[in-house]
Amino acid sequence: MSVLDRVLDVRPLRTSPAFRRLWVSTSFSSFGFQLAVVAVLAQSWDLTGDPVAVGAVGLAQALPMVVGGLVGGVLADALDRRRLVLATTAGQVLGAAGLAAQAFAQLGSFSLLLALVGLQSACAALGAPARRTFVVTLLPERQVGAGLALSNLSFQAAMLVGPALGGLVTGAWGSGACYAADATSLVIAAYGVLRLPAMRPSGGTTRVRPATVVQGLTFAARTPVVAGAFLTDVCATVLAMPIALFPALNDERFGGDPRTLGFFLSAIAVGGLTAGFLSGSFTRLRRLGIVQLVAAAVWGVALVGFGFATPLWLALACLAVAGAADTVSVVTRGALVQLATPDSHRGRVSGVEFVVGAGLPDLGNFRAGAVAGITTPAFAAVSGGLLCLVGLGVVATGNKPLRRFRTEEPAEEPDPVG
Numbered sequence: 041m042s043v044l045d046r047v048l049d050v051r052p053l054r055t056s057p058a059f060r061r062l063w064v065s066t067s068f069s070s071f072g073f074q075l076a077v078v079a080v081l082a083q084s085w086d087l088t089g090d091p092v093a094v095g096a097v098g099l100a101q102a103l104p105m106v107v108g109g110l111v112g113g114v115l116a117d118a119l120d121r122r123r124l125v126l127a128t129t130a131g132q133v134l135g136a137a138g139l140a141a142q143a144f145a146q147l148g149s150f151s152l153l154l155a156l157v158g159l160q161s162a163c164a165a166l167g168a169p170a171r172r173t174f175v176v177t178l179l180p181e182r183q184v185g186a187g188l189a190l191s192n193l194s195f196q197a198a199m200l201v202g203p204a205l206g207g208l209v210t211g212a213w214g215s216g217a218c219y220a221a222d223a224t225s226l227v228i229a230a231y232g233v234l235r236l237p238a239m240r241p242s243g244g245t246t247r248v249r250p251a252t253v254v255q256g257l258t259f260a261a262r263t264p265v266v267a268g269a270f271l272t273d274v275c276a277t278v279l280a281m282p283i284a285l286f287p288a289l290n291d292e293r294f295g296g297d298p299r300t301l302g303f304f305l306s307a308i309a310v311g312g313l314t315a316g317f318l319s320g321s322f323t324r325l326r327r328l329g330i331v332q333l334v335a336a337a338v339w340g341v342a343l344v345g346f347g348f349a350t351p352l353w354l355a356l357a358c359l360a361v362a363g364a365a366d367t368v369s370v371v372t373r374g375a376l377v378q379l380a381t382p383d384s385h386r387g388r389v390s391g392v393e394f395v396v397g398a399g400l401p402d403l404g405n406f407r408a409g410a411v412a413g414i415t416t417p418a419f420a421a422v423s424g425g426l427l428c429l430v431g432l433g434v435v436a437t438g439n440k441p442l443r444r445f446r447t448e449e450p451a452e453e454p455d456p457v458g
Contacts, residue, residue: 048193049186049320052179058236059178059187065232067194072225074202075209076136079218080157082210083143087150100154101161105398108165113391114252116170117384121177121239128167129230135160136223143216165398169390170239176378176386177239181448185323185375192371193316200309242383256388265380266389268435268442269332269373270396275431276336276369280343280424281404282362288417294352307356311363322368328376329442333432335368340428347421370397376445 052059084097115124138156142149175187209217260266286304294300315322325331342362349355374393381389404424412420436443 047320048317049189049323052175052183052187052190055183056178059175061232061235062174062178063187063190063194065229066191067198068225069229070195070198071202071205072136072222074198075206075218076139076222078203078206079139079143079210079215079222080153082207083153083215084150087148087153093150096154097157100158102399102402104158104162105165106395108162109168109391109394109398110253110256111391112166113169113256113388113394115166116173116387116390117241117252117256118387119170119240121170121173121241121387122233122236123238124170125167125174125233126230128163129226129233131163131166132160133223133226133230135163136219136226140216140219140223143214143219165394168394169387172374172390172393173239173378173383173386174236175374178236181379182324184378185325185328185371185447186319188374189316189319189323189367189371192367193313193319196309196312196316196367200306200313241387253388253391256385256392259381259385260389260392263380264439264441265329265445266377268329268439269376269380270393271435271439272332272336272369272432272442273373273396274400275428275435276339276366277400277404278407279404279431280340280428281401281408282343282346282421282424283401284405284409285412285417285421288412289355289421292417293350293355300352303352303356304359307359308363308366311360311365312367314360315364315367319371323371326447327443327445328372328379328447329439329445332369332372332376333436333442335365335372337429337432338362338365339369340425340432342425343428344422344425347418347425375447379447380445 053063080097084093087093112124112128135156138159139153142152142156175191176184179187206218209221260270283305286301290296290301290304322331339362342358342365346355346358346362349358377389377393378386408420408424411423415423
């Protein structure tokens with residue numbers, strides 16, 4: 041084992057050409073997506089000047105994500121997953137090209153903007169469950185966690201750098217340039233998927249109907265390991281998500297400086313990147329349930345500290361720790377869910393996981409804002425962290441299969457294949 045693997049676990053990149061191509065192409069699309077996010081916000085504000093209208097963009101994204109994620113999970117268990125992702129990526133390319141065209145043509149239609157954003161979100165959601173199965177299909181079990189960590193690392197890097205780059209591109213060449221870059225990055229992503237082998241599900245469903253969607257939900261609820269992984273995420277997000285509190289705490293403690301508000305978000309991303317670069321420290325651990333529970337508990341403790349922190353350096357340090365813990369928890373949850381689910385149900389369960397990941401943080405931010413409105417922002421942050429810890433204690437105590445879940449024994453690493 042190399043020294044690098046003990047720090048940043050790059051075994052999947054070294055041993056699997058298919059995963060390597062997928063990772064590189066997906067990294068491009070992650071940066072393109074972040075550029076498009078900035079462009080949509082900027083164009084929405086330019087067209088309406090109304091914060092409520094800008095908020096409607098989130099609704100135009102959220103509804104297709106929920107519906108598309110569940111339907112996409114069924115499709116991923118009925119069709120060739122590679123072809124499904126290629127088809128939905130083509131839909132995303134069309135949406136991005138439409139966004140670029142309307143921006144360059146200066147049509148000035150907010151309704152058209154919302155429709156194109158909704159189209160892109162729907163296509164992304166329909167393909168997301170199938171895409172989530174790629175890592176566990178391409179890699180041996182002992183490398184799944186490392187593969188997910190590398191995917192998360194590129195996503196965190198895109199979140200840290202992409203918005204700033206999107207602002208520069210929008211300021212220099214307008215929103216259309218960002219949309220065009222997004223379309224180009226999606227073409228690169230499609231090429232990475234095109235080179236993958238066929239991926240028909242083993243023993244999957246042959247019917248696409250509402251009852252099949254319910255089967256995925258039922259399997260997740262009745263499988264203790266999967267249900268425990270999701271409940272752990274519920275405790276961390278619904279009970280303790282802090283981002284909605286950032287503006288109020290910034291105004292209350294740090295003078296409302298917008299640069300400080302940006303530091304809050306950057307601190308979480310820096311923590312996530314750090315954990316990604318140190319993925320070798322946790323992706324080789326076999327007790328994945330324990331790892332996820334501990335990481336979620338560290339997240340809760342860090343947010344309690346953030347709620348109490350008055351020096352800026354301490355607040356940022358707590359958020360960085362929270363960001364690192366979140367990365368460990370998300371990567372571990374992904375590995376748990378994929379490894380504990382048979383291939384016949386993997387698409388549908390991945391659809392549920394996509395909806396959980398996309399929807400629960402928004403619900404947690406709503407809880408935080410509501411509690412802050414009744415009490416104070418600091419109380420909302422501290423109480424959220426404490427509730428998270430209590431919830432995790434209940435999950436850990438009542439779910440023995442989650443605590444005892446182990447991956448297979450380590451085996452000799454295969455030689456790299458060109």
